Amino acid sequence: MNVMSDIRNKSVFTTGEVAQICRVSQQTVIRCFDSGRLQGFRVPGSRFRRIPRASLVTFMKTNQIPLDKLETGRKRVLVVDDDEAIVEMFTELLARHGQFEVKTARTGYDAGILTEQFRPDVILLDFKLPDINGNVVCRTIRSNPNYEHIHIIVISGVADPDEVKELLAAGANEFIRKPFDINAVISRIAEAVKVA
Amino acid sequence: MRPLATMETTLAEVRPPRAAREAPVPVRVGLILHHLDQLPTLPAVAARLLELTGSNDSCAQDVIEIVESDPSLTAAVLRLVRRADLGVSDRTMTVHRAVVLLGFTVIRNLVLSIYVFDTLSQREKSASVHREGIRKHSLAVACVADMLAGHIGPPMVAGEAFVCGLLHDIGKIALDACLPKSYLRVIERVDRERACICDVEQELFGLDHTVAGRRLAARWKLSDPILECIWLHHQSANALVDSVAHPQLVRTVHLADSLVRMHGIGYSGYPIINDVDELLTELGLGEEVPVEVMARLPERIKPFIDIQNPQDSSTDPCSWQSLTNVNRQLGQINTKLRERNRDLELRSEIFETLHRFTHRCSREDGVGDVCAAAAEAIRAMVDAQCAVAFAGDPSQPFVHVGVSNNSDPQAGLIPQPLVDVIDLGSPLEVEGLLEGASVGQLAPASEHCEPIWQQCGPKSSEGRLWMLPIACEPGWISAVLFNDCDDSVRRFLSARVECEALTSSVRLALSSANTRVASERMNQELLDSNRRVRAAQQSLVRTHSIAMIAEMASGAAHEMNNPLAVISGRAQLMLAQYEDPELARSLRIIVEQTQRASGIVNDLMGFAKPAPPQSLVQTLYDMLDMLCQHWRTTFKLTEHQLMLSVNDPRVTVYADLDQLREILTALVTNAVEATSGETTRLQVNSPSSLSDETVRIVIRDNGVGMTRDVLEHALDPLFSSRPAGRGRGLGLSRAYRLAEINGGRLWLESTPGQGTTVTLELPVRAPQD
Numbered sequence: 001m002n003v004m005s006d007i008r009n010k011s012v013f014t015t016g017e018v019a020q021i022c023r024v025s026q027q028t029v030i031r032c033f034d035s036g037r038l039q040g041f042r043v044p045g046s047r048f049r050r051i052p053r054a055s056l057v058t059f060m061k062t063n064q065i066p067l068d069k070l071e072t073g074r075k076r077v078l079v080v081d082d083d084e085a086i087v088e089m090f091t092e093l094l095a096r097h098g099q100f101e102v103k104t105a106r107t108g109y110d111a112g113i114l115t116e117q118f119r120p121d122v123i124l125l126d127f128k129l130p131d132i133n134g135n136v137v138c139r140t141i142r143s144n145p146n147y148e149h150i151h152i153i154v155i156s157g158v159a160d161p162d163e164v165k166e167l168l169a170a171g172a173n174e175f176i177r178k179p180f181d182i183n184a185v186i187s188r189i190a191e192a193v194k195v196a
Numbered sequence: 197m198r199p200l201a202t203m204e205t206t207l208a209e210v211r212p213p214r215a216a217r218e219a220p221v222p223v224r225v226g227l228i229l230h231h232l233d234q235l236p237t238l239p240a241v242a243a244r245l246l247e248l249t250g251s252n253d254s255c256a257q258d259v260i261e262i263v264e265s266d267p268s269l270t271a272a273v274l275r276l277v278r279r280a281d282l283g284v285s286d287r288t289m290t291v292h293r294a295v296v297l298l299g300f301t302v303i304r305n306l307v308l309s310i311y312v313f314d315t316l317s318q319r320e321k322s323a324s325v326h327r328e329g330i331r332k333h334s335l336a337v338a339c340v341a342d343m344l345a346g347h348i349g350p351p352m353v354a355g356e357a358f359v360c361g362l363l364h365d366i367g368k369i370a371l372d373a374c375l376p377k378s379y380l381r382v383i384e385r386v387d388r389e390r391a392c393i394c395d396v397e398q399e400l401f402g403l404d405h406t407v408a409g410r411r412l413a414a415r416w417k418l419s420d421p422i423l424e425c426i427w428l429h430h431q432s433a434n435a436l437v438d439s440v441a442h443p444q445l446v447r448t449v450h451l452a453d454s455l456v457r458m459h460g461i462g463y464s465g466y467p468i469i470n471d472v473d474e475l476l477t478e479l480g481l482g483e484e485v486p487v488e489v490m491a492r493l494p495e496r497i498k499p500f501i502d503i504q505n506p507q508d509s510s511t512d513p514c515s516w517q518s519l520t521n522v523n524r525q526l527g528q529i530n531t532k533l534r535e536r537n538r539d540l541e542l543r544s545e546i547f548e549t550l551h552r553f554t555h556r557c558s559r560e561d562g563v564g565d566v567c568a569a570a571a572e573a574i575r576a577m578v579d580a581q582c583a584v585a586f587a588g589d590p591s592q593p594f595v596h597v598g599v600s601n602n603s604d605p606q607a608g609l610i611p612q613p614l615v616d617v618i619d620l621g622s623p624l625e626v627e628g629l630l631e632g633a634s635v636g637q638l639a640p641a642s643e644h645c646e647p648i649w650q651q652c653g654p655k656s657s658e659g660r661l662w663m664l665p666i667a668c669e670p671g672w673i674s675a676v677l678f679n680d681c682d683d684s685v686r687r688f689l690s691a692r693v694e695c696e697a698l699t700s701s702v703r704l705a706l707s708s709a710n711t712r713v714a715s716e717r718m719n720q721e722l723l724d725s726n727r728r729v730r731a732a733q734q735s736l737v738r739t740h741s742i743a744m745i746a747e748m749a750s751g752a753a754h755e756m757n758n759p760l761a762v763i764s765g766r767a768q769l770m771l772a773q774y775e776d777p778e779l780a781r782s783l784r785i786i787v788e789q790t791q792r793a794s795g796i797v798n799d800l801m802g803f804a805k806p807a808p809p810q811s812l813v814q815t816l817y818d819m820l821d822m823l824c825q826h827w828r829t830t831f832k833l834t835e836h837q838l839m840l841s842v843n844d845p846r847v848t849v850y851a852d853l854d855q856l857r858e859i860l861t862a863l864v865t866n867a868v869e870a871t872s873g874e875t876t877r878l879q880v881n882s883p884s885s886l887s888d889e890t891v892r893i894v895i896r897d898n899g900v901g902m903t904r905d906v907l908e909h910a911l912d913p914l915f916s917s918r919p920a921g922r923g924r925g926l927g928l929s930r931a932y933r934l935a936e937i938n939g940g941r942l943w944l945e946s947t948p949g950q951g952t953t954v955t956l957e958l959p960v961r962a963p964q965d
Contacts, residue, residue, distance in 0.1 A: 085759070179763070
């Protein structure tokens with residue numbers, strides 16, 4: 001993985017990195033930071049400026065700076081399931097497709113952390129998880145306005161109509177029942193992120 | 197009391213016969229009137245004397261002539277003068293002198309006292325005790341009335357009061373003269389039963405001595421005052437109406453009669469002693485007057501007694517006095533006995549009522565029947581037009597009633613009492629019902645009873661409404677209502693203990709009926725709840741197995757769908773990688789079978805947790821017709837093989853349309869599978885009509901039927917009589933489940949070899965909350 005991709009996956013940036021991403025001088029970044037137009041914080045015990053990813057994105061969008069240096073070309077998919085075999089199958093399936101970057105989580109807690117770090121475009125979410133259920137995960141993600149764009153597909157073997165209704169109300173975009181047609185799942189994901 | 201003015205019409209109407217049970221009264225009255233008219237007229241001497249008294253210009257000479265014309269009368273007058281001890285020697289006595297000494301009035305009275313009684317007694321020569329008694333009574337009344345008139349003063353004429361008193365009971369003598377044997381029976385009965393002679397006369401003859409006496413007086417052309425006294429001397433002091441010309445005279449005679457009876461002088465056949473206070477007040481006399489008058493009576497009556505019985509030694513003043521005292525004491529004892537007798541009579545009436553009531557009641561009676569028995573018995577007791585007995589729970593707006601009406605004069609039959617339950621609209625008020633009255637005591641009915649009387653009583657009821665409360669406590673309330681036209685119920689007011697005994701019996705009978713009804717209801721409820729428990733047990737077993745299946749299916753759905761998804765997914769991945777047709781076919785089979793396995797799991801879940809029905813009211817016929825056409829196509833059946841009949845095409849059903857379709861399809865599929873090919877014959881019919889609460893759909897096939905064992909398990913989930921692997925065995929049990937959640941039922945009847953009948957019952961309309 002090159003330096004660029006490292007930067008892309010970071011969640012907190014230095015002023016130098018921001019200058020690189022935004023294609024401006026570091027001085028300009030510092031000026032913007034100090035004037036408050038670029039939100040951030042100083043590292044405790046020093047004067048180093050740090051800019052969180054979310055405020056950087058906001059800053060870039062406000063100033064109409066292209067986001068291509070911040071994003072990879074591939075869409076990120078987070079697979080959340082406690083069943084090893086399912087996770088493995090999805091990883092293989094999505095990897096074979098080639099256009100997706102995949103990370104996996106076994107629990108709701110992991111799913112939360114990875115959403116923060118990995119910033120997935122699509123989450124494939126199992127309903128029954130060892131710690132918290134899928135509806136709680138949905139609601140937690142949706143409570144953060146920064147994750148509004150994430151497309152959540154719940155995939156579950158439980159087909160109780162009441163539970164499906166609750167999931168959709170909690171913020172899931174769609175529901176697919178196990179077992180499924182793999183081509184159908186791929187096309188659902190592709191359509192959600194507009195990848196051909 | 198009827199006003200006297202209406203009494204003028206016919207004799208039979210004068211007093212309504214209280215107990216006209218025996219024979220046609222008018223016939224007897226006619227006979228007696230005939231006899232009365234046959235009685236001898238007053239002797240010319242007496243008639244002449246009466247005439248003289250009537251006119252004021254009568255002179256002593258006329259009287260002297262009359263007396264002298266009759267030797268026995270002359271002797272009597274002279275004897276009287278002698279006995280009167282007027283200090284005149286016998287030798288110098290003439291009739292003329294006697295008349296002057298004694299006064300015209302005395303002579304006239306004397307003459308009458310002899311002639312009147314002798315005239316009427318001449319038919320029956322043998323003197324009887326009572327006849328003598330009546331004569332003595334009449335003489336005493338005459339003397340007392342005369343003295344009372346003296347006290348009252350003008351306009352009372354002294355001589356007139358004497359005549360009126362003398363003749364007041366002439367009716368008795370007349371009746372006795374007409375019907376001596378019958379009258380002896382009257383006397384005997386009066387003596388035995390201590391009854392009022394008027395009532396006994398009424399009962400036996402249809403008229404009493406006052407009426408008979410009036411008839412005779414009219415025939416003898418006696419003057420109006422005498423006539424009124426004869427007729428009305430038993431009427432109470434204030435009951436005399438304005439049309440009576442000589443009320444004071446009548447009252448005087450009445451008072452004299454009462455006083456004489458009180459002292460037990462002579463025989464009057466009238467055991468009841470009136471309260472004289474009222475009469476004294478009306479006449480303006482003081483309380484001391486009767487005492488004084490009665491003290492002077494022996495002296496006054498003596499000459500007359502002497503004339504009647506010259507040899508009677510017992511009539512000297514001393515023995516008279518002692519006799520009077522003894523008589524008075526006897527009179528007092530008599531009065532007590534009479535009161536006791538009256539009480540006993542009352543008691544016997546009440547106990548007779550009790551007997552009638554218990555006789556009518558039987559072991560199987562309900563509350564209403566007991567009410568009817570009580571109403572009938574009490575109506576008979578008080579002689580009311582109608583009686584209504586009711587009983588009920590005061591928390592309910594309903595009461596049981598028993599209604600008894602008296603005989604219809606036309607029909608002559610006593611109608612059977614009615615038993616009913618009436619709706620009062622609102623519950624009775626326990627406190628309001630009694631309103632000062634108490635249980636077991638007769639009282640005027642409270643207005644709270646009126647709604648009951650209005651619903652059950654006669655359309656037009658006369659008189660006052662009374663009640664006899666039977667029970668009044670939380671839990672139940674009961675009373676008997678009746679109307680009383682002639683105030684006769686008042687006599688029962690004193691019989692408190694007896695009335696309470698009567699009501700206690702009714703109360704006991706009512707509560708025993710209540711208990712019996714309650715125990716029957718409890719029995720029924722016990723049976724019902726037994727049945728419900730059995731059904732609940734069966735349902736519990738089924739619910740329990742369903743709950744287990746639901747839990748298992750829910751777990752299985754997750755646990756099995758995951759590996760199924762992996763198997764299916766991996767196979768699909770391989771399908772995309774390998775192009776070998778053999779391999780691809782196998783992979784596709786794997787994918788299909790995982791779908792099937794998943795389907796079974798989902799069905800099980802659907803069975804255990806069906807979606808809540810979205811029920812609507814819809815017309816049954818349209819839906820059945822459409823479904824039948826659909827089934828004919830699906831199962832390739834002719835119209836003859838699958839027949840539909842609906843009793844009423846307007847009948848509706850309240851159910852979830854999709855679920856109802858699923859139920860019916862499952863049932864028809866089952867029926868089709870039980871039959872084979874050509875011989876298939878199905879009937880779908882709905883025998884329900886519009887008025888029913890539920891609709892029934894019956895599906896009958898002519899298939900192989902079910903054995904008992906199969907029938908018992910036919911509704912169990914996953915049970916299939918077919919070889920394993922064919923079908924999931926959820927059809928019927930799912931239909932059963934769906935029928936249940938749609939508020940209906942489903943049951944099977946089957947005979948092996950003859951086919952199966954499945955009945956589905958569903959509500960017609962939405963339940964009302």
